[in-house]
Amino acid sequence: MTVIDHHDATAPIRLSIGGMSCAGCVANVEKALRAVPGVTAAAVNFAEHTALVQGSVAAAQLEQAVIDAGYQATELAGADAEAEKEAAELGHYHLLLRRALVAGAVGVPLFVGSLLGMLPVLSISSGRMFWAVIGVLTLVVMVYSGRQFFTGAYKSFFAHNANMDTLIAMGTGAAWLYSMVVVINPALVPSLAQHAYFEAAVIIIALINFGSALEMRARSHTSEAIKRLIGLQPKLARVVRNGEEVDVAIDDIGLDETVRVRPGERIAVDGVVLDGQANVDESMLTGEPIPVEKHAGSDVVGGTINITGTFLYQVSRIGKQTLLAQIVEMIRQAQSSKPAIGRMADRVSSVFVPVVMIVAVLTLLLWLHLWSDVSYGIVTMMTVLIIACPCALGLATPMSIMVGVGKAAEYGVLIRNGEALEQSGRLTTVVLDKTGTVTKGKPVVSQVFNFGEWTEQQVLRFAAAVEVGSEHPLAAAILMAYQRSFEGLHAGESVSGTDLPALQSFESTSGYGIHAHIEGHTVVLGNQRLMELHKIDCSAVEDLVPELADQACTPLLLAIDQGLAGIIAITDPIKEDSIAAIQRMYALGLKVVMITGDHRVTANAVAAQVGIKDVFAEVLPQHKVDCVTRLQQAGDVVAMVGDGINDAPALAGSDVGFAIGGGTDIAIHSADVTLMRDSLHGVVDALLISRATLTNIRQNLFGAFIYNAVGIPLAAGLFYPLLGVLLNPMFAGAAMAMSSLTVVTNANRLRLFKVPAYK
Amino acid sequence: MDGVMGIMLLVDILGLGIVIFIVWWFWFYKSRAAIQKSDAAPVEITVADNVYHPARLALPSGQPIVLRFIRRDPASCAAQVQFASLAISAELPLDQPVDIRLPSLAPGEYSFNCQMNMYHGTLVIT
Numbered sequence: 001m002t003v004i005d006h007h008d009a010t011a012p013i014r015l016s017i018g019g020m021s022c023a024g025c026v027a028n029v030e031k032a033l034r035a036v037p038g039v040t041a042a043a044v045n046f047a048e049h050t051a052l053v054q055g056s057v058a059a060a061q062l063e064q065a066v067i068d069a070g071y072q073a074t075e076l077a078g079a080d081a082e083a084e085k086e087a088a089e090l091g092h093y094h095l096l097l098r099r100a101l102v103a104g105a106v107g108v109p110l111f112v113g114s115l116l117g118m119l120p121v122l123s124i125s126s127g128r129m130f131w132a133v134i135g136v137l138t139l140v141v142m143v144y145s146g147r148q149f150f151t152g153a154y155k156s157f158f159a160h161n162a163n164m165d166t167l168i169a170m171g172t173g174a175a176w177l178y179s180m181v182v183v184i185n186p187a188l189v190p191s192l193a194q195h196a197y198f199e200a201a202v203i204i205i206a207l208i209n210f211g212s213a214l215e216m217r218a219r220s221h222t223s224e225a226i227k228r229l230i231g232l233q234p235k236l237a238r239v240v241r242n243g244e245e246v247d248v249a250i251d252d253i254g255l256d257e258t259v260r261v262r263p264g265e266r267i268a269v270d271g272v273v274l275d276g277q278a279n280v281d282e283s284m285l286t287g288e289p290i291p292v293e294k295h296a297g298s299d300v301v302g303g304t305i306n307i308t309g310t311f312l313y314q315v316s317r318i319g320k321q322t323l324l325a326q327i328v329e330m331i332r333q334a335q336s337s338k339p340a341i342g343r344m345a346d347r348v349s350s351v352f353v354p355v356v357m358i359v360a361v362l363t364l365l366l367w368l369h370l371w372s373d374v375s376y377g378i379v380t381m382m383t384v385l386i387i388a389c390p391c392a393l394g395l396a397t398p399m400s401i402m403v404g405v406g407k408a409a410e411y412g413v414l415i416r417n418g419e420a421l422e423q424s425g426r427l428t429t430v431v432l433d434k435t436g437t438v439t440k441g442k443p444v445v446s447q448v449f450n451f452g453e454w455t456e457q458q459v460l461r462f463a464a465a466v467e468v469g470s471e472h473p474l475a476a477a478i479l480m481a482y483q484r485s486f487e488g489l490h491a492g493e494s495v496s497g498t499d500l501p502a503l504q505s506f507e508s509t510s511g512y513g514i515h516a517h518i519e520g521h522t523v524v525l526g527n528q529r530l531m532e533l534h535k536i537d538c539s540a541v542e543d544l545v546p547e548l549a550d551q552a553c554t555p556l557l558l559a560i561d562q563g564l565a566g567i568i569a570i571t572d573p574i575k576e577d578s579i580a581a582i583q584r585m586y587a588l589g590l591k592v593v594m595i596t597g598d599h600r601v602t603a604n605a606v607a608a609q610v611g612i613k614d615v616f617a618e619v620l621p622q623h624k625v626d627c628v629t630r631l632q633q634a635g636d637v638v639a640m641v642g643d644g645i646n647d648a649p650a651l652a653g654s655d656v657g658f659a660i661g662g663g664t665d666i667a668i669h670s671a672d673v674t675l676m677r678d679s680l681h682g683v684v685d686a687l688l689i690s691r692a693t694l695t696n697i698r699q700n701l702f703g704a705f706i707y708n709a710v711g712i713p714l715a716a717g718l719f720y721p722l723l724g725v726l727l728n729p730m731f732a733g734a735a736m737a738m739s740s741l742t743v744v745t746n747a748n749r750l751r752l753f754k755v756p757a758y759k
Numbered sequence: 760m761d762g763v764m765g766i767m768l769l770v771d772i773l774g775l776g777i778v779i780f781i782v783w784w785f786w787f788y789k790s791r792a793a794i795q796k797s798d799a800a801p802v803e804i805t806v807a808d809n810v811y812h813p814a815r816l817a818l819p820s821g822q823p824i825v826l827r828f829i830r831r832d833p834a835s836c837a838a839q840v841q842f843a844s845l846a847i848s849a850e851l852p853l854d855q856p857v858d859i860r861l862p863s864l865a866p867g868e869y870s871f872n873c874q875m876n877m878y879h880g881t882l883v884i885t
Binding site for chain 2 (some may be wrong): 040041043044045050052054084085088089091092095148151152153154155156157159160161162163164165212215216219332333336337338346349350351353354357358361362364365368369390391393394395398417
């Protein structure tokens with residue numbers, strides 16, 4: 001098991017550091033901090049003049065250590081990681097813009113001047129002097145605006161790595177060096193090749209900085225889903241302490257504390273309602289637009305909004321344990337995973353830069369041989385280095401995944417990783433578990449038939465008396481029906497056990513039912529076979545029992561003193577939107593299969609009601625996975641949709657396991673896709689978003705491959721003999737800067753994706 | 760003319776040499792692991808100037824490993840580290856240590872890289 005630990009177990013201490021003047025000071029301060037006993041890690045941010053220290057240590061000790069080292073230190077309270085990240089990104093964005101501006105300010109006038117023929121020529125000494133000064137000036141600009149490319153290239157080189165910086169540094173470096181050679185000693189190159197390319201070097205640097213800045217901006221939008229979710233959690237909550245309600249910072253709320261929520265307020269952390277009633281908008285987490293009613297005993301989730309009513313709740317989960325925090329973490333993990341579709345691009349990008357370097361060298365040699373032109377050879381080599389863009393390849397998949405996973409979260413669909421997203425987009429078959437997936441999973445009494453002298457309520461009363469201690473779902477339905485048979489009883493109230501007659505004897509026969517003695521009566525409650533066993537005449541209901549089964553009801557027969565007293569028909573109601581969602585699945589061309597352990601008659605009845613044509617009935621839970629495997633063997637890409645608890649093996653065995661009505665830890669951690677909303681529409685939404693994301697990835701990959709496949713030969717001058725076209729290295733710089741930006745912008749287009757409206 | 764031919768030959772040999780050097784340097788060169796450890800203390804890896812430092816680590820098999828990443832590089836490429844073969848990835852906030860705990864691994868090479876596959880590192884389990 002892997003743990004990604006951001007040191008949250010013990011909160012890190014942030015210090016503001018004063019007196020640092022150079023990068024050397026960073027090392028001194030870090031050394032001083034790390035020497036303090038208990039410190040496990042210390043990192044100084046020179047740009048912000050702050051230090052982040054991890055370990056079991058007091059802030060005062062750290063401050064003293066920094067002061068002893070000759071600097072000042074003060075503890076900064078309330079670190080907000082996301083705000084810090086944004087501030088750092090904004091700072092870097094401005095730096096990139098400044099670098100672009102400085103390089104552009106020098107490069108553009110030079111470019112315009114040479115275009116208009118206003119600049120001195122190299123053939124005269126005063127001209128060479130002018131260009132020498134320009135050479136020094138552009139060197140200064142390159143050091144300021146392009147330093148990061150050169151240091152990056154240098155460090156990468158000695159780590160046996162090559163990346164985009166390597167290409168830019170080599171391209172612009174070659175341009176500057178060649179120009180300087182021409183300026184200092186023109187005789188070294190043929191007269192026709194005596195050109196200086198200083199302006200190209202700085203304009204390329206300007207363009208790439210500018211492109212990076214824009215790309216950074218566009219990138220920040222791709223993680224908006226996370227920001228939106230993090231923003232859901234309020235900073236304060238009204239906690240009841242010592243009988244008084246006080247505002248407490250969210251990090252200071254403890255488990256089991258009592259919190260008051262008023263209308264319009266956001267719920268701070270997860271808990272269970274103790275007192276009060278309210279309607280809570282959970283749409284931000286589940287995508288379910290209708291507010292959910294909450295009363296004593298209901299679970300409430302941090303980040304959701306209380307629309308009406310006031311209530312008190314007891315805190316059950318805080319910090320990283322809250323559902324919101326788990327969702328955020330899952331999305332983060334999913335956003336950083338890669339599906340198989342991106343592996344090809346990964347393989348290419350890992351060898352891309354050295355290949356481009358080789359192509360650049362060969363281009364130079366080819367030009368020297370074919371046209372004996374050093375200048376053009378240098379220009380084409382430089383253009384090849386500059387135009388090649390490994391970043392577009394590298395970005396193509398992750399950017400779309402970032403946006404796609406975030407988009408799914410907006411619809412209450414949590415996708416575990418890129419692989420799950422990719423498979424969701426390729427599904428051909430959806431297997432739906434019946435109970436709790438197609439149906440509500442909470443059986444209710446749909447009809448009560450009474451015979452002889454017994455009334456409907458008496459039938460329910462005896463049945464309830466027999467079932468009162470049972471945990472069987474049918475028992476709960478009977479008890480609920482008995483409760484409801486009393487007028488004026490509200491939801492949440494219950495009939496106490498004393499209202500029901502006590503059992504004098506009790507005998508349960510598994511698979512059949514119960515035989516008991518109550519108030520001097522012999523009571524038998526169960527299926528028809530149990531009645532036959534007790535020789536109870538059921539001829540009067542011979543037709544009714546199969547009729548009920550055809551309606552997807554489970555008939556429970558009740559006999560009192562050897563005479564049939566009633567039939568209680570129990571059904572598991574179909575979810576309101578199951579039919580519409582299943583129609584959407586068929587409309588998308590999917591094969592829909594229902595799987596259940598129920599009797600074939602009941603299963604077929606439910607399937608008919610929701611419009612499902614294929615049914616696997618009487619399947620034991622442990623055999624559901626075999627059905628999934630059979631479908632897979634037939635060539636289907638299969639999704640299994642279940643509650644994530646009873647059908648875990650089938651979820652795991654399918655190509656994509658969907659846990660419906662999630663929000664439970666088990667579901668979030670086990671399923672490939674967790675549907676926060678208790679609706680099958682989530683399956684369709686997930687599929688549509690996945691398909692859109694895959695299309696977006698394909699567009700990006702196609703664009704990135706085509707860009708490089710066309711750009712590099714064009715830059716190498718391959719089309720020169722045919723068309724007489726040679727690419728200007730500055731255009732190559734612009735194209736390169738724009739290529740990554742295009743990929744990020746295309747991925748951002750996914751943010752606008754909307755699942756088509758449905759009824 | 761012979762002089763020009765001679766220069767061209769020299770340039771070709773030089774060019775070919777550079778190509779061979781590129782192939783060897785970036786693909787075939789196996790650097791010695793910069794870090795060799797036998798205890799279970801965290802191994803610190805700095806992400807700065809386009810590289811992981813150290814980029815090659817040698818650690819013994821049969822014990823859990825803690826890799827502590829500290830990202831100094833503001834470039835957005837550096838914001839994430841991935842161990843593709845282990846299906847592990849982590850966000851690396853700027854200047855903030857992030858521990859990645861790995862299970863005890865079988866001997867072999869496990870590469871890690873940034874999101875765009877531009878920063879490379881190798882974990883060698885011996």
